[in-house]
Each structure stands twice: as C-alpha cells, then as structure tokens.
C-alpha cells in the first residue's frame with residue numbers, strides 16, 4: 056500500500072483541495088480522502104488529474120509523420136495518403152514495430168495518455184505468409200512495447216478481409232492484413248487468455264471498416280467472441296470519408312452507421328472511430344445504442360476528412376473518446392483543443408463545447424473523453440475513486456502555464472496553452488512511469504528509433 060498527497064485533485068464529484076489517495080499493491084486505488092496536514096509530512100506532490108485513455112492508435116504510422124506533407128498532385132486526399140502508408144505497412148518487420156511502438160508509447164505517456172487501444176491490422180509476414188495465432192511477433196511487438204514502457208493497453212486485433220464494398224478481394228499491397236474468420240477468432244482467444252485478470256493489458260476486437268468486412272463475417276465473429284467474453288470492446292472505422300458513405304449507400308441503400316443500426320449490431324461495447332459524416336439521425340441512433348464515438352481531430356484535419364457534428368452529439372449526451380490515430384499529434388490536450396476550435400470556426404462562437412453542468416471547456420472535454428475512452432478500452436480507469444486503476448497525471452503547480460491558477464482553470468490551461476511540460480509525473484497502475492518528465496527508457500529508445508529512421512532515408516515514402 057502506498058499513499059500520495061496532492062494540493063488538489065479532479066475527483067468524480069469535482070475539484071477537491073488537499074486530497075490523499077491510497078493505492079493497493081495491485082495498483083488499484085483503495086481510498087480517496089481529505090489529506091490531513093500532519094507535521095513533518097512530505098509536501099504534497101502537485102495536482103492530480105485522471106490519465107487519458109487513447110482510444111485509437113496505429114503505432115507503425117509514427118514512422119511516417121511529416122513525410123507526406125507535400126503536394127503530389129492537385130487532388131491529394133486521404134486515398135493518396137493511404138498509398139504512402141501502405142508502403143510503410145509493407146516494410147516494417149516485428150523488430151521495427153517494437154522499437155517504433157516503444158518510442159511512441161513513451162511519447163504518449165509524457166503527453167498524458169496512460170493507456171492506448173491499438174487498432175492492429177498487420178498480421179502477416181512481408182511476403183503474405185501467416186504466423187501462428189499464439190506466437191504472432193507483430194502482435195508480440197505491441198505487447199512488448201506496452202510492457203516495457205508501462206502504458207496500459209487494449210490490443211485490438213483487426214479483421215480486414217476485402218479491399219472494398221461487395222467483397223472485393225484484398226489488393227497485393229494489403230496482403231499483410233488478411234485473416235480468415237477462424238484465424239481471427241483464434242488470435243483473439245489466445246490474446247484474451249494471455250491477458251492477466253486485473254492487469255493493465257487486455258484484448259478487444261476490431262473490424263477495419265464496412266469496406267473491409269462483410270456483415271455476415273461480422274455476425275459470425277461476434278457470435279464466436281461472445282463465447283470468449285461477452286463484454287469485449289468492439290471497434291470499427293466508420294463514415295470517415297464521404298466516398299465511403301456514398302459507396303455504402305450505393306451498394307446497400309443505407310449510410311454506414313444507418314446500416315449498423317438497421318442490422319441491430321450496435322451496443323454500449325462498441326466504439327465507432329471517426330463517424331465524421333454521420334448525420335443527425337445516425338448520431339441519435341449511436342446515442343440510443345450507448346456506443347462511444349472516438350474522434351481524432353488532428354488526424355482528421357491532417358487527412359482533410361471533414362467536421363464531426365460535435366455540439367449536437369454532446370448535447371444528446373453522446374459518449375466521446377479521443378485518439379491519436381495516425382500519430383499526426385501525440386497529445387490529448389491538442390486533440391481536445393482542435394476539437395473545440397473546429398466548432399468555434401464553424402459556429403463563430405466561443406466555448407461551444409462547454410455544458411450547463413461544466414462550463415470549463417477543458418475540464419468538460421477532459422472528463423468526458425477520459426470516461427468514454429475507459430469504456431472504449433474496457434478498462435477500469437479515468438476516475439480517481441476507490442476501485443479504479445491508479446492511472447493519473449501530476450501537474451506541476453509552479454509551471455509557468457499553471458502558476459496561480461485556481462483548480463477550476465487548470466485543465467483549460469492544459470488544453471489551451473500547449474503546456475505539455477506542465478505534466479511532471481505520470482502514474483499507471485500505481486507505478487510512476489514518467490518521473491520529472493523523464494522515462495527510464497528515454498535515451499535508449501530515442502537512440503534506437505532515430506538510428507532506425509536514419510536507415511529509412513534511402514527508402515521512398517510511396
């Protein structure tokens with residue numbers, strides 16, 4: 056049992072001053088109480104806020120950030136970016152993936168993400184040959200990076216069977232993604248078995264998109280997964296691109312979210328990634344089903360996806376999560392800032408995403424996306440209360456962007472001032488993984504990653 060004392064902490068009931076948090080040997084919060092100012096006690100550690108779950112990540116894409124920011128033709132789009140991304144996806148080995156993910160997860164921890172859902176569709180060797188379900192080194196690379204860095208992980212092996220609607224076969228440059236339903240279920244069964252109960256690593260499942268998975272395969276998989284774990288988180292990319300919405304409607308007569316609702320597939324364990332082009336009827340359906348929407352504002356901005364109807368969705372009581380997706384930015388504060396700024400630019404108003412219950416935009420968005428992220432990851436995190444995992448950030452009250460702030464303004468300052476350095480310590484499962492803004496693997500990982508990136512210089516990006 057360890058005990059931590061803070062000047063202030065964001066608790067489920069709001070901001071509290073002088074807080075003591077006790078943590079069990081298993082890394083769970085056992086008690087939250089008012090700290091007594093005993094004489095000779097060590098000074099309080101700072102200000103505690105819940106760590107942020109990152110509900111959508113493709114780790115390997117960290118290795119191409121900044122390398123696709125030039126115009127190749129007048130119609131550059133998501134689809135031309137995807138060609139470059141496939142070039143990288145077809146190059147990385149399991150060893151490459153381990154060092155990329157290690158560097159990325161350290162960066163996530165420093166920025167305030169304490170857990171991550173890895174949406175993982177690299178399953179096969181470079182030549183397309185398969186690995187065993189229980190010893191796939193591409194899955195092992197992600198698990199190893201999470202264990203080494205200490206970040207919480209929900210591994211989402213991803214089913215990817217077709218190149219487009221109508222059951223089109225995978226293309227040559229998608230050969231590493233394919234698994235049969237049987238192979239996919241075996242992977243999930245093995246990973247679920249390997250995850251220790253109560254630990255910070257668990258397994259969920261993802262369907263790449265409605266383009267890549269038929270409704271029949273989806274139903275077959277869900278029936279099998281229900282036997283393994285009926286509460287397993289399920290994720291899918293949906294309505295990110297207008298082209299995809301149009302193709303879905305042409306083929307099925309329905310828009311993507313409309314189709315999922317019509318097929319009665321959605322429930323509270325689903326996380327819909329993007330949902331950018333979902334219309335208001337679809338958004339009402341998502342809220343009624345209790346599903347979470349994961350927005351990735353910097354990636355969606357980078358790829359020119361479009362605007363999510365955030366104000367309407369949140370006013371309905373929609374569950375929100377955020378993700379770093381392509382790793383265009385690895386910073387929850389930046390995702391939330393852009394999420395709000397998109398709305399301000401559209402509505403020509405300020406503080407659009409405040410709510411009657413929480414008028415501070417930073418606090419409202421941080422609390423909502425932490426709670427939605429915890430649900431999307433299927434992990435007991437995101438609230439500083441007894442029974443939750445001890446995942447939190449310690450803000451430095453003397454950082455120039457924090458100094459003199461009343462507690463109610465602290466998360467507004469974090470979100471709106473780019474004050475990443477204000478996060479001094481990061482705790483996951485009761486273990487301090489970032490101490491004084493440093494991770495134990497900082498130098499080793501940076502050297503390994505940079506050395507590898509240097510070698511890639513000779514390779515084209517597309």
Ligand SMILES: [Zn+2]
Nearest residue numbers: 113174292380
């Ligand atoms: Zn994605």
